[in-house]
Amino acid sequence: MAKTKDKIKYGLLRLIDLSGFKIFDPPVRLIFGEDPQKQIRDIAKFMVLPIIFLTICIWIWHVVAPTHKTKSGAVPTPKKVLVAYSENSRYGEREQEKVKDFELTGELRIARIAEVEVKLVELEKEAAEKQEVSAKASKEGAAIIQSQIAPLKIQLSQLKGEVKIAKQERKTALETLAAKVAAKEESADAILTLVKQQALTTAAEKERKKTLEAQIKGIRDDPPESIKAAQLAANKVEDEIQHYKKRLDILNGNKEVRKAALLAKVSEAKAELAATADPEVVLAKSKAVLTNSKNADGIEAQKFAPNATIAWQTKRSLATVFVGFFIAAAVAIPLGIMCGLNRIVMACLTPIISIFRPVSPVVWLLIFQIIVGAFFLPDPAKHPLFVTLNSTYWFGWIKNPIAFLNTNPAMIFSACTVAMCALWPALVNTALGVSAIDKDHLNVARVLKLGFWSRLFKIIIPSALPLVFAGLRISLGVGWMVLIAAEALSSSDGLGKFVWDEYQNGSSQSFANIFLACFIVGIIGFFLDRIMIILQKLVSFDDGSATA
Amino acid sequence: MARPRRNTNPAMSYLEIDHVDVSFGPISDRTHVLSDIHLSVEENEFVAVIGFSGAGKSTLMSLLCGLQKPTKGEVRMDGNIIKEPGPDLGMMFQNYSLLPWLTVNENIRLAVKTVFPKLSKKEITEKIAHYVEMVKLSHAGDKLPHELSGGMRQRASLARTLSLDPKVLLLDEPLSALDALTRSELQEQILNIWEKEKRTVVMITNDVDEAVLMADRIVPLTMGPSATLADAYPVNMARPRDHHTLNDHPEFKRLKTEITSYMMGLNKEARAISKDVVPMPNVRPKDFSPPTAAPRLKNKVSQPTSAA
Numbered sequence: 001m002a003k004t005k006d007k008i009k010y011g012l013l014r015l016i017d018l019s020g021f022k023i024f025d026p027p028v029r030l031i032f033g034e035d036p037q038k039q040i041r042d043i044a045k046f047m048v049l050p051i052i053f054l055t056i057c058i059w060i061w062h063v064v065a066p067t068h069k070t071k072s073g074a075v076p077t078p079k080k081v082l083v084a085y086s087e088n089s090r091y092g093e094r095e096q097e098k099v100k101d102f103e104l105t106g107e108l109r110i111a112r113i114a115e116v117e118v119k120l121v122e123l124e125k126e127a128a129e130k131q132e133v134s135a136k137a138s139k140e141g142a143a144i145i146q147s148q149i150a151p152l153k154i155q156l157s158q159l160k161g162e163v164k165i166a167k168q169e170r171k172t173a174l175e176t177l178a179a180k181v182a183a184k185e186e187s188a189d190a191i192l193t194l195v196k197q198q199a200l201t202t203a204a205e206k207e208r209k210k211t212l213e214a215q216i217k218g219i220r221d222d223p224p225e226s227i228k229a230a231q232l233a234a235n236k237v238e239d240e241i242q243h244y245k246k247r248l249d250i251l252n253g254n255k256e257v258r259k260a261a262l263l264a265k266v267s268e269a270k271a272e273l274a275a276t277a278d279p280e281v282v283l284a285k286s287k288a289v290l291t292n293s294k295n296a297d298g299i300e301a302q303k304f305a306p307n308a309t310i311a312w313q314t315k316r317s318l319a320t321v322f323v324g325f326f327i328a329a330a331v332a333i334p335l336g337i338m339c340g341l342n343r344i345v346m347a348c349l350t351p352i353i354s355i356f357r358p359v360s361p362v363v364w365l366l367i368f369q370i371i372v373g374a375f376f377l378p379d380p381a382k383h384p385l386f387v388t389l390n391s392t393y394w395f396g397w398i399k400n401p402i403a404f405l406n407t408n409p410a411m412i413f414s415a416c417t418v419a420m421c422a423l424w425p426a427l428v429n430t431a432l433g434v435s436a437i438d439k440d441h442l443n444v445a446r447v448l449k450l451g452f453w454s455r456l457f458k459i460i461i462p463s464a465l466p467l468v469f470a471g472l473r474i475s476l477g478v479g480w481m482v483l484i485a486a487e488a489l490s491s492s493d494g495l496g497k498f499v500w501d502e503y504q505n506g507s508s509q510s511f512a513n514i515f516l517a518c519f520i521v522g523i524i525g526f527f528l529d530r531i532m533i534i535l536q537k538l539v540s541f542d543d544g545s546a547t548a
Numbered sequence: 549m550a551r552p553r554r555n556t557n558p559a560m561s562y563l564e565i566d567h568v569d570v571s572f573g574p575i576s577d578r579t580h581v582l583s584d585i586h587l588s589v590e591e592n593e594f595v596a597v598i599g600f601s602g603a604g605k606s607t608l609m610s611l612l613c614g615l616q617k618p619t620k621g622e623v624r625m626d627g628n629i630i631k632e633p634g635p636d637l638g639m640m641f642q643n644y645s646l647l648p649w650l651t652v653n654e655n656i657r658l659a660v661k662t663v664f665p666k667l668s669k670k671e672i673t674e675k676i677a678h679y680v681e682m683v684k685l686s687h688a689g690d691k692l693p694h695e696l697s698g699g700m701r702q703r704a705s706l707a708r709t710l711s712l713d714p715k716v717l718l719l720d721e722p723l724s725a726l727d728a729l730t731r732s733e734l735q736e737q738i739l740n741i742w743e744k745e746k747r748t749v750v751m752i753t754n755d756v757d758e759a760v761l762m763a764d765r766i767v768p769l770t771m772g773p774s775a776t777l778a779d780a781y782p783v784n785m786a787r788p789r790d791h792h793t794l795n796d797h798p799e800f801k802r803l804k805t806e807i808t809s810y811m812m813g814l815n816k817e818a819r820a821i822s823k824d825v826v827p828m829p830n831v832r833p834k835d836f837s838p839p840t841a842a843p844r845l846k847n848k849v850s851q852p853t854s855a856a
Contacts, residue, residue, distance in 0.1 A: 440645035443615060446633045448662045448712075458658060462649045541649035541692060 005032065020533045023047055076512035081519070084512035088310045094243050095306035101247050102304035105256045113251045120244045127237040134230040141227035148219050156212045163205045170198050255299060262296040301392050308493055312404070314520060317494035319405050321483045321528075324418025325476050331419070332426035332475070333468060337456070339427070340434020340464065357424040361417050361482040365489055368416040373409060380409045410492035417486040422479035429471025433464030466540035473532035480525050495521055561588035562748055563612070563716055568621035570607055581607050583774040585621070587767060589716075592746040596759035597777070598807065599769030600815070605752045606642065608769065609720040612750060613639040625716060635663040638714025642721045644701045646693040652680065652704045653689040659708050679707040682741060699730035703737070710741065717742075719751040723758065732791055735761060743788060756811070760803050761789055768807065771814050781807055 009032045016024050026042035029035070058078050065075040076084070104112055177194055180186040266289055273285040306312070339346040376383045389407040394400050405411070441463055445455045461468075487496025499517045502510040570582040581604040589595050599605045610616035611623055614633040623630045630637065646655050656676045660667070667675070680689050683703040693701055702722060709717065722738070723731045739762055742749060753759050759766045760783060768778040785799050794800050 438645075440641055440643060441647060443633070443639075443641065444645050444647065446615065447613065447635065447637070447639055448659055449632075449634055450662060454662070459647065462647070465649075539649075541694065 009034075018534055018537055020530060020537075023050075070511075072506050072511045073508060076515050080512045081515045084509060084516045087509065088513070088516065091307075092309035092311045095309050097243075098247060098250055099304045099306055101250045102254045104251065104254060109251060109254065109256060113248065116244050116247050116251065120241065120248070123237060123241045123244060127234065127241055130230070130234040130237050134227075134234040137227050137230035138223075141224050144224055145219055149216050152212055152216050152219075156209070156216070159205075159209060159212065163209070166201070166205070170201070174198065250304070255302060259296050259299045262292050262299065266292045266296065303392070308498075310495075310498060310517070310520070313494050313498045314524070316405055316411070316492075317483060317487065317496070318524070319402070320411055320415050320487070320492065320494060321418055321476070321479050324415040324483065325422055325472075325479050327415065327419035328422035328475055328479065329426055329472060332423050332471070333430050336427045336430025336468070336471075337434050337461070337464070339431035340437075341456075341460070346431065346435075353424060353427065356420075361421050361485055362489060364420045365413060365417045365486050368413045368420075369490065372413060372416055376409050376412075406493070408492070410490045411494075413490050414483060414486040414492040414494070414496075417490075418479040418483050421482040422475035425474035425478060426468070426471040429474070430464065430468045433467030433471075434460055436467070437463045462541075466536065469532065469536040469539055473529065473536055476528050476532055477525065480521075480528055484521055562591040562593075562626060563589040563750070564624045565608075565611065566622045566624065568611065568618040568623060570604070570611060570616065571619050580774040582611075582776065584776050585611075587777055589748055589750060591748055594742060594749045594751070594762060594764045595780075596751045596753055596763035596766045597769055598753055598756060598759050598766055598811070599775070600771060600811070601754060603769050603771055604773075604775045605754075605769060606720055609639070609718055609750075609752055612716075613637040613718050615639075635659075635712040636715045637718060638709040638712050638716065639718045640702075640705055640709045640720065640722050642724065644693065644705045646701060646704055646708070648693050651690050651692055652685060652696070652707075655693075655704065656680065656708045656711050660711050663712050675711060679711045680704075682710065683707040683737065697730075699726050699734060702726065702734065706738070706741075710745075715748065717747050717749045719749065721752050721754065724754060731758075736791060738762070739788065756804055756807050759807070760785075760800055761791065761794060766803070766807060768810060768814070771817065778810070 009028065012028050013025065016022065016028065023046050026039040026046065030039035030043065062077050062079070065077045068075045101112065174191075174194060177186060177191050181188055181191050269285045269288040269292065273282060273289065276282060276285065335349065339349055376385075380386060386407055386409075388394070389400075389405075390403055391400055392403055437460055441459050442455075445459045450458065483494070484496040484499070486492070487494040488500040489496075491497055491500070495517055499514055502513045502517070565585050565587040568582065568585045569580065570585075571578050571580040573579050585608065587595070587597075597605060597608060607616060611618060612630070614623075614630045614637060617631075625637070633639070646652075647658070650658065653676055656679060657672060660672050660675050664672075664675075676689075677686070680686050683706050685700060685703050685707060688696060688700055688704075693704070696704065702725075706722070719738075723734055726734065735758060751759075751762065763783055766781045766783060768781075769775050770778055781803060783799075783803060785797065
């Protein structure tokens with residue numbers, strides 16, 4: 001019994017060590033009752049304190065963010081980012097619902113229609129309530145605003161009156177003086193001074209008026225939170241209603257319905273074909289039969305094209321980064337091995353590596369857009385590569401698992417950019433790993449008289465693997481970082497484009513969405529790195545020689 | 549002191565170093581590591597080469613296994629010149645040189661598979677089991693080298709070397725990195741194996757006791773640079789030699805004293821040389837400084853002098 005317990009314990013600990021989540025080591029030991037005092041101390045030091053620190057950070061964010069007003073509204077608070085997350089996931093669910101609705105058939109479709117209609121009735125009721133609340137709130141709000149504005153308005157009209165009188169007075173003063181100057185009773189200098197003075201007073205009056213007007217406008221533009229909240233709630237329900245209406249449309253005109261309509265047309269045309277005696281009608285109807293049955297067949301492959309959701313953009317980004325990463329690895333590892341094996345190859349490649357490594361990903365993206373883009377001319381959508389990658393079935397029967405990615409040239413450019421930037425760390429590390437191989441191991445190969453290939457695969461590559469994986473880990477990190485920028489610039493659907501679009505459209509949600517994307521990118525980057533650490537640990541043969 | 553007879557009939561011997569020089573570096577600044585080395589080893593003879601650290605022992609070993617080419621002279625085995633390393637010359641390296649990503653069994657499997665490509669899978673497995681058993685490592689066959697102790701690693705290395713079925717076994721200070729207890733245990737194991745499967749063995753060591761215990765003949769290597777082999781001491785003691793009673797054996801005592809005092813003399817000589825030599829700008833003083841003997845050896849050396 002104790003033995004199995006130990007087995008589980010050390011298995012867990014090894015798993016923790018392998019995945020690099022060292023902070024979970026004390027709790028596991030505590031659960032198994034190993035030196036509880038020490039474990040509790042460790043938990044306090046390495047888990048509780050960091051959590052407290054993070055909480056403080058989030059609290060500072062929560063407090064400071066609303067105080068900074070920007071063109072796109074206040075900086076979003078943690079809560080707003082969470083709301084953005086839930087709204088984005090709801091958006092994603094809706095798109096999924098639409099896709100499913102499009103595929104529904106028979107009884108299920110009818111049942112779903114009934115469901116949606118019931119829901120619509122409910123929602124409409126709710127919407128009416130919310131509208132009422134909102135109207136009430138805005139009425140109250142308007143009253144509050146009015147009460148705030150009223151004294152200011154009075155001030156303004158008073159000011160206007162004063163200004164009018166003052167202006168008249170100044171005018172008369174000026175005219176009197178002008179008459180005196182004309183009569184040579186006063187010097188010309190006097191009138192110049194007066195004009196200057198009066199200009200200054202006018203400017204000051206205008207300034208006062210402007211300030212007041214701005215205050216009034218500020219109050220009007222920034223309605224109380226209660227109005228905003230009520231309006232938001234009403235809008236949300238309205239949104240939901242729109243969604244269900246859309247679903248109803250889809251359900252009433254989905255794949256099955258469309259196909260049935262086409263088939264009906266076919267049979268109708270056939271019937272007419274059989275009944276008619278007019279040769280022209282025969283010709284027209286036979287054509288109609290053919291086109292309609294062809295269209296009916298074509299509908300089978302049709303799919304509802306959902307809008308871009310953040311989940312889909314994330315998947316697409318991951319696909320792009322892995323394509324780029326594997327291209328980089330496929331080029332870098334063989335080249336690195338050659339560099340490590342042969343000093344002449346190394347000398348030949350060193351200038352290329354040194355010159356191209358510091359080049360910015362943005363430059364690479366532009367170059368690839370031009371060079372690689374040329375292969376897809378004149379119509380990228382009809383290029384065999386994209387036709388294959390986006391077709392629903394391969395060879396007519398294998399379901400294409402990556403059809404949903406909607407591959408396009410921009411994605412290829414982004415992947416190429418990722419590959420170009422991720423190439424260097426893997427290349428340099430592989431070369432280092434191969435050239436730093438232990439001389440004793442090579443002596444073993446000489447004693448055993450291993451041939452070139454077995455020496456390569458049995459001695460050199462295994463010995464270099466830990467460093468190769470260290471390089472690949474850096475490459476994947478670089479690739480992920482570069483990808484987001486490349487997507488933003490090339491408008492390739494993905495998290496980068498998501499951020500860029502949000503920045504451009506500037507709705508009330510977009511600022512929070514950018515923050516959300518920032519966290520998604522960070523968390524995914526973290527997990528990619530973890531995966532590479534695990535792989536690296538699996539291939540390294542010495543105890544913890546190649547850890548983070 | 550009766551000087552042993554110098555081997556003057558090399559033509560008949562199995563393994564032979566024939567007036568070999570080894571030097572490194574450019575002609576203007578050449579370091580002569582070994583000069584005029586001459587050694588003949590009979591078939592199934594166990595020869596120990598004893599010398600101070602840095603004298604060029606490992607170079608001598610590389611020469612024998614073909615990793616190092618002589619600058620002058622020839623190294624022959626069974627009449628053929630040794631040009632490159634191969635499985636016939638089973639070298640057991642000082643620092644184990646096991647492949648760290650393979651387990652003990654896999655390390656041996658790689659060697660066996662490469663050297664005997666015609667064996668069936670079953671035969672290979674049997675062979676591996678045989679050699680792992682021979683060095684008493686059956687319980688650790690599936691362990692990676694870094695999970696083993698120094699002694700176990702050296703045994704694994706020995707098993708791998710033996711699995712090549714080499715004609716000559718070359719042991720390059722095989723036990724110098726081990727603690728005294730493991731060392732004496734392994735000495736006995738090597739001796740047992742050698743007595744069971746007779747082979748030509750050349751062992752390099754810096755331990756006089758070890759040399760006397762194991763070898764048929766002991767050849768001292770003089771101080772570097774330009775080290776050469778001195779006259780050999782034959783060990784005329786019956787086998788199997790018992791590790792425990794050996795200390796009281798008169799022949800053992802005599803040989804140990806003789807060899808130790810000879811080695812001590814070398815040390816003094818080297819010191820004297822280094823005193824006479826004025827360091828020149830072009831000369832690296834490091835090459836002429838007195839050798840830094842391993843701590844163990846120093847202890848051994850000091851014992852007889854204090855007794856005398």
